[in-house]
Amino acid sequence: MEWYDKLNEYFPEHEMKDREHLKDLIKEKDVYHKEETEDYILLYAEFPTFLFIDYLLVTSKSRGKGIGSSILDKLKEKEKLIILEAEPRTQGDTDSQKRLAFYARNGFKKADLIRYTRVDEENRQYQMHILYWSPQGMPQAIVMEKMEKACDEIHNFRAKHYYGKPLVDTDKALEWKP
Numbered sequence: 001m002e003w004y005d006k007l008n009e010y011f012p013e014h015e016m017k018d019r020e021h022l023k024d025l026i027k028e029k030d031v032y033h034k035e036e037t038e039d040y041i042l043l044y045a046e047f048p049t050f051l052f053i054d055y056l057l058v059t060s061k062s063r064g065k066g067i068g069s070s071i072l073d074k075l076k077e078k079e080k081l082i083i084l085e086a087e088p089r090t091q092g093d094t095d096s097q098k099r100l101a102f103y104a105r106n107g108f109k110k111a112d113l114i115r116y117t118r119v120d121e122e123n124r125q126y127q128m129h130i131l132y133w134s135p136q137g138m139p140q141a142i143v144m145e146k147m148e149k150a151c152d153e154i155h156n157f158r159a160k161h162y163y164g165k166p167l168v169d170t171d172k173a174l175e176w177k178p
Contacts, residue, residue, distance in 0.1 A: 010057050011057075015085075015087075017167070020162065022043065024158055025154065032154065039058060040056070040071060042071060046080075047153075050080050050146045051078065051081070051083070052082075052146070056084075072106045079135045081143070083147055083150065084108075085116070085129065087128060108131040108132060113140040113177055114130050114176060117172070117175070130143065148174060156168060
Protein backbone atom coordinates (compact mmCIF):
# COMPACT_ATOMS: atom_id res chain seq x y z
CA MET A 1 0.00 0.00 0.00
CA GLU A 2 1.31 3.42 -0.93
CA TRP A 3 2.16 5.98 1.78
CA TYR A 4 -0.69 8.30 0.76
CA ASP A 5 -3.24 5.50 1.06
CA LYS A 6 -2.00 4.69 4.56
CA LEU A 7 -2.37 8.33 5.63
CA ASN A 8 -5.77 8.59 3.97
CA GLU A 9 -6.94 5.47 5.79
CA TYR A 10 -5.90 6.84 9.18
CA PHE A 11 -6.59 10.59 9.10
CA PRO A 12 -10.10 12.07 8.84
CA GLU A 13 -11.04 12.98 5.29
CA HIS A 14 -11.31 16.70 6.06
CA GLU A 15 -7.69 16.71 7.30
CA MET A 16 -6.20 15.10 4.20
CA LYS A 17 -4.59 17.08 1.44
CA ASP A 18 -5.01 15.94 -2.15
CA ARG A 19 -2.50 13.25 -3.23
CA GLU A 20 -1.03 15.46 -5.97
CA HIS A 21 -0.83 18.45 -3.62
CA LEU A 22 1.35 16.42 -1.23
CA LYS A 23 3.47 15.06 -4.09
CA ASP A 24 4.07 18.64 -5.31
CA LEU A 25 5.01 19.78 -1.81
CA ILE A 26 7.55 16.96 -1.51
CA LYS A 27 8.95 17.50 -5.00
CA GLU A 28 9.00 21.28 -5.20
CA LYS A 29 9.25 22.76 -1.70
CA ASP A 30 12.80 22.49 -0.36
CA VAL A 31 11.49 22.84 3.19
CA TYR A 32 9.00 19.94 2.90
CA HIS A 33 10.18 16.41 3.69
CA LYS A 34 8.80 12.87 3.70
CA GLU A 35 10.30 10.09 5.79
CA GLU A 36 8.86 6.63 5.35
CA THR A 37 9.75 3.25 6.82
CA GLU A 38 7.68 0.13 7.37
CA ASP A 39 6.96 1.52 10.87
CA TYR A 40 6.03 5.14 10.20
CA ILE A 41 5.32 7.98 7.77
CA LEU A 42 6.34 11.54 8.62
CA LEU A 43 5.61 14.59 6.48
CA TYR A 44 6.99 17.84 7.85
CA ALA A 45 8.36 21.24 6.89
CA GLU A 46 11.63 22.52 8.29
CA PHE A 47 11.96 26.28 8.31
CA PRO A 48 15.03 28.13 9.66
CA THR A 49 13.42 28.74 13.08
CA PHE A 50 10.76 26.03 13.42
CA LEU A 51 9.38 22.69 12.25
CA PHE A 52 5.79 22.04 11.21
CA ILE A 53 4.64 18.43 11.45
CA ASP A 54 1.98 17.99 8.78
CA TYR A 55 1.36 14.23 9.23
CA LEU A 56 2.83 11.64 11.57
CA LEU A 57 1.57 8.08 11.36
CA VAL A 58 3.03 5.14 13.23
CA THR A 59 1.62 1.97 11.67
CA SER A 60 -0.80 -0.01 13.79
CA LYS A 61 1.61 -2.97 14.10
CA SER A 62 4.34 -0.64 15.38
CA ARG A 63 2.37 1.45 17.89
CA GLY A 64 3.28 1.20 21.55
CA LYS A 65 6.95 0.49 20.84
CA GLY A 66 8.30 4.01 21.37
CA ILE A 67 8.71 4.75 17.66
CA GLY A 68 6.61 7.93 17.71
CA SER A 69 8.52 9.27 20.72
CA SER A 70 11.87 8.49 19.06
CA ILE A 71 10.77 10.38 15.92
CA LEU A 72 9.84 13.41 18.03
CA ASP A 73 13.12 13.13 19.98
CA LYS A 74 15.04 13.19 16.69
CA LEU A 75 13.17 16.34 15.62
CA LYS A 76 13.76 17.94 19.05
CA GLU A 77 17.51 17.49 18.53
CA LYS A 78 17.28 20.26 15.93
CA GLU A 79 16.61 22.66 18.85
CA LYS A 80 13.76 24.43 17.04
CA LEU A 81 10.16 25.16 17.90
CA ILE A 82 7.93 22.30 16.70
CA ILE A 83 4.26 22.91 15.91
CA LEU A 84 1.48 20.65 14.73
CA GLU A 85 -2.30 20.41 14.52
CA ALA A 86 -4.38 17.88 16.44
CA GLU A 87 -8.06 17.14 16.72
CA PRO A 88 -9.62 18.12 20.04
CA ARG A 89 -10.54 15.36 22.44
CA THR A 90 -14.04 14.18 21.57
CA GLN A 91 -16.39 11.97 23.53
CA GLY A 92 -16.09 8.37 22.44
CA ASP A 93 -13.13 8.97 20.10
CA THR A 94 -10.32 7.08 21.78
CA ASP A 95 -7.86 7.88 18.95
CA SER A 96 -8.04 11.64 19.58
CA GLN A 97 -7.63 11.06 23.32
CA LYS A 98 -4.62 8.77 22.79
CA ARG A 99 -3.06 11.20 20.33
CA LEU A 100 -3.34 14.18 22.69
CA ALA A 101 -1.98 12.09 25.59
CA PHE A 102 0.95 10.96 23.40
CA TYR A 103 1.93 14.52 22.55
CA ALA A 104 1.54 15.65 26.18
CA ARG A 105 3.85 12.81 27.31
CA ASN A 106 6.36 14.08 24.76
CA GLY A 107 6.35 17.61 26.18
CA PHE A 108 3.95 19.30 23.75
CA LYS A 109 1.64 22.01 25.06
CA LYS A 110 -1.66 23.24 23.69
CA ALA A 111 -1.53 26.82 22.41
CA ASP A 112 -4.57 27.78 24.46
CA LEU A 113 -4.40 31.45 23.47
CA ILE A 114 -4.95 30.61 19.80
CA ARG A 115 -8.31 29.54 18.40
CA TYR A 116 -7.85 27.56 15.19
CA THR A 117 -10.94 27.00 13.06
CA ARG A 118 -10.69 25.10 9.78
CA VAL A 119 -13.35 24.74 7.08
CA ASP A 120 -13.97 21.49 5.19
CA GLU A 121 -14.99 21.12 1.53
CA GLU A 122 -18.69 21.55 2.44
CA ASN A 123 -17.85 24.81 4.27
CA ARG A 124 -18.47 23.23 7.69
CA GLN A 125 -16.27 24.62 10.42
CA TYR A 126 -14.28 22.40 12.76
CA GLN A 127 -11.82 23.20 15.53
CA MET A 128 -8.25 22.01 15.74
CA HIS A 129 -5.69 22.40 18.50
CA ILE A 130 -2.27 23.81 17.83
CA LEU A 131 0.30 21.90 19.85
CA TYR A 132 3.88 23.04 20.28
CA TRP A 133 7.19 22.05 21.80
CA SER A 134 10.03 24.46 22.38
CA PRO A 135 13.60 23.90 23.61
CA GLN A 136 13.09 26.99 25.79
CA GLY A 137 9.99 28.91 26.79
CA MET A 138 8.20 30.23 23.74
CA PRO A 139 5.50 32.94 23.84
CA GLN A 140 2.32 31.80 22.10
CA ALA A 141 2.42 34.96 19.97
CA ILE A 142 5.51 33.44 18.27
CA VAL A 143 3.68 30.10 17.89
CA MET A 144 0.83 31.95 16.15
CA GLU A 145 3.25 33.77 13.84
CA LYS A 146 4.91 30.47 12.85
CA MET A 147 1.55 28.74 12.38
CA GLU A 148 0.49 31.52 10.00
CA LYS A 149 3.68 30.90 7.99
CA ALA A 150 3.03 27.13 7.92
CA CYS A 151 -0.53 27.72 6.72
CA ASP A 152 0.58 30.13 4.00
CA GLU A 153 3.55 28.11 2.74
CA ILE A 154 2.38 24.52 3.28
CA HIS A 155 -1.42 24.29 3.46
CA ASN A 156 -1.92 27.01 0.85
CA PHE A 157 0.89 25.96 -1.52
CA ARG A 158 -0.96 25.66 -4.86
CA ALA A 159 -4.21 25.25 -2.93
CA LYS A 160 -6.20 27.28 -5.47
CA HIS A 161 -5.07 24.83 -8.15
CA TYR A 162 -6.18 21.77 -6.16
CA TYR A 163 -9.17 23.09 -4.18
CA GLY A 164 -10.19 26.30 -5.92
CA LYS A 165 -9.41 28.31 -2.78
CA PRO A 166 -6.85 28.54 0.01
CA LEU A 167 -7.02 25.59 2.41
CA VAL A 168 -6.61 27.96 5.34
CA ASP A 169 -7.63 31.61 5.35
CA THR A 170 -5.30 32.66 8.16
CA ASP A 171 -7.20 35.90 8.80
CA LYS A 172 -10.31 33.87 9.65
CA ALA A 173 -8.83 30.56 10.86
CA LEU A 174 -6.34 31.83 13.44
CA GLU A 175 -7.66 34.00 16.22
CA TRP A 176 -5.65 35.37 19.13
CA LYS A 177 -7.69 35.10 22.33
CA PRO A 178 -5.66 36.26 25.35
